[in-house]
Amino acid sequence: MLARCLSASLQGLEARPVVVEVDLAPGLPGVQLVGLPDKAIQESRERVRSALRNSGFRGPLVRVVINLAPADLRKEGPSFDLPIALALLVASGQLARPQLEGLWCAGELGLDGSLRPCRGVIALAAKAQQHKAQALVVPPENAQEASLIEGLTIRTAANLRTLVEQLKGERPWQATGSSTRSSTRPTKPEPWPCLDSSLASRALALSAAGGHHLLLVGPPGCGKTRLAHQLPRLLPALSRKEALSITRIHSVAGQLHGIDQLQQQRPFRSPHHSCSAAALLGGGRSPRPGEVSLAHGGVLFLDELAEFPRAVLDQLRQPLEDGAVQISRSQQSTVFPALVTLVAATNPCPCGWHGDRDHGCRCSISQRQRYWQRLSGPLLDRLDLQLRLERRSAKEVAAVLKQPSPTQAAASWCTPAQIERARQRMQRRNPGGDSNGRLSAAALRQTGAIEAAALELWEQLINQRGLSTRSSLQLLRVARTIADLNDRASVDRNAVAEASCFRCTDLLKQPGAQ
Numbered sequence: 001m002l003a004r005c006l007s008a009s010l011q012g013l014e015a016r017p018v019v020v021e022v023d024l025a026p027g028l029p030g031v032q033l034v035g036l037p038d039k040a041i042q043e044s045r046e047r048v049r050s051a052l053r054n055s056g057f058r059g060p061l062v063r064v065v066i067n068l069a070p071a072d073l074r075k076e077g078p079s080f081d082l083p084i085a086l087a088l089l090v091a092s093g094q095l096a097r098p099q100l101e102g103l104w105c106a107g108e109l110g111l112d113g114s115l116r117p118c119r120g121v122i123a124l125a126a127k128a129q130q131h132k133a134q135a136l137v138v139p140p141e142n143a144q145e146a147s148l149i150e151g152l153t154i155r156t157a158a159n160l161r162t163l164v165e166q167l168k169g170e171r172p173w174q175a176t177g178s179s180t181r182s183s184t185r186p187t188k189p190e191p192w193p194c195l196d197s198s199l200a201s202r203a204l205a206l207s208a209a210g211g212h213h214l215l216l217v218g219p220p221g222c223g224k225t226r227l228a229h230q231l232p233r234l235l236p237a238l239s240r241k242e243a244l245s246i247t248r249i250h251s252v253a254g255q256l257h258g259i260d261q262l263q264q265q266r267p268f269r270s271p272h273h274s275c276s277a278a279a280l281l282g283g284g285r286s287p288r289p290g291e292v293s294l295a296h297g298g299v300l301f302l303d304e305l306a307e308f309p310r311a312v313l314d315q316l317r318q319p320l321e322d323g324a325v326q327i328s329r330s331q332q333s334t335v336f337p338a339l340v341t342l343v344a345a346t347n348p349c350p351c352g353w354h355g356d357r358d359h360g361c362r363c364s365i366s367q368r369q370r371y372w373q374r375l376s377g378p379l380l381d382r383l384d385l386q387l388r389l390e391r392r393s394a395k396e397v398a399a400v401l402k403q404p405s406p407t408q409a410a411a412s413w414c415t416p417a418q419i420e421r422a423r424q425r426m427q428r429r430n431p432g433g434d435s436n437g438r439l440s441a442a443a444l445r446q447t448g449a450i451e452a453a454a455l456e457l458w459e460q461l462i463n464q465r466g467l468s469t470r471s472s473l474q475l476l477r478v479a480r481t482i483a484d485l486n487d488r489a490s491v492d493r494n495a496v497a498e499a500s501c502f503r504c505t506d507l508l509k510q511p512g513a514q
Helices: 044-054 078-091 121-130 140-146 160-167 179-183 199-210 224-234 240-252 277-281 310-314 317-322 365-372 377-381 394-401 406-410 416-429 441-447 452-465 469-485 493-502 504-509
Strands: 002-011 014-025 030-034 063-069 103-105 135-138 154-156 214-217 299-302 324-328 333-337 341-346 385-388
Touching (some): 014 078, 014 121, 044 078, 078 160, 121 140, 199 224, 199 385, 199 416, 199 493, 224 341, 240 333, 277 310, 310 377, 377 469, 385 504, 416 469, 441 469, 452 493, 469 493
Parallel strands (some): 030 063, 135 154, 214 341, 214 385
Antiparallel strands (some): 002 014, 014 063
């Protein structure tokens, strides 16, 4: 007897429909799995057999052929345990065929028949809703995640025995909650960070308003990490569309935890400098998102930038420019979104004290040059804001620990209202509502509103510093954001002059600078 059950297989961030076919035929007892299953699916034969027996069902004592169609699509993961078990019950006559019509299933089975969570359920739910499924059956831990997809009925059960009784109508379905309640659950807003009148706070505001990548260079203890952790709190609140996109990425990566599955905060990812290229950008035999994709819509913080392998960092160049990571394999090509704000921090030299007013540097000129040669010129060109930080004095550190006075707040270079007004101006003016950091050269020429005197100063800076074409355009983009923060319709000479202050690595091009 032939039976079918519908499910799906993850391919990147998308789910591909899969029909689980089970056929029972006379012959020696055994189970044959076909359809390009991976090792986890091959092992499902033993999990399903034990789950059926421990749930009170009889296992097939005949030859069983299980096909995962389409046969040319590689499948992976234990999420096919549940559809295989249900199709076996139908094929053996222990469950009626109509009870699986229009039903999509996914879930791992324990040896006792319990349903265990699996990754990528939100992508599977979106595909089931697209194919107008009558319902989707998932483990209880995945129910809230699946319910984020509107217009789809979600069913769940604690174990296989309970699920079969619910399918037969012998027991009512378990309530799963609603996506509306999960998505609108109020969260306590984080306090706005205190931005003082320092150049570092100005750079942080520019990065938050215009989506500019930021490089912080300074000795140990100068506040590089503290500034990086403040940036997510300066970014706008997530829209529902952005939250669903971020949630899907984390679901496919298997990093969703808790009952309220919808991501409420912009991500902040800080991978260690020993991570591999696959860990940073994504990859594997069946590609999964890496750290840069897990930071999509938020901040990617690379501390100790010069300690990362140069070959790993150079692979970041294209994703930073395109906002996506494309991983190509012989049989498939996968694209993961990677629209991030990069914050990188590094010491000025191996010992960390070059240029410090109180500590002497122990590194030779050649050591400092080799240290900076780990960072390629094309990568530095993509970092719009480059700032040299100095270690704070004891008096300045004590002032940070105190509550800011009204006078200090008034002296701030930027307020929340200014950043929000700048973002709204960009959305109205820029093509597609892009931030200034992602403006193309053509869009910058059409909508930049750059004054003639500003262009004259810009040309002088290009000649004096030997800027590349990409660096010179970045300079104009930063100047456009400065004008937006200053509530100015056009970019004047002062905006270009201020933007030139955020190019500390231009000094590296001068002989003997390091």
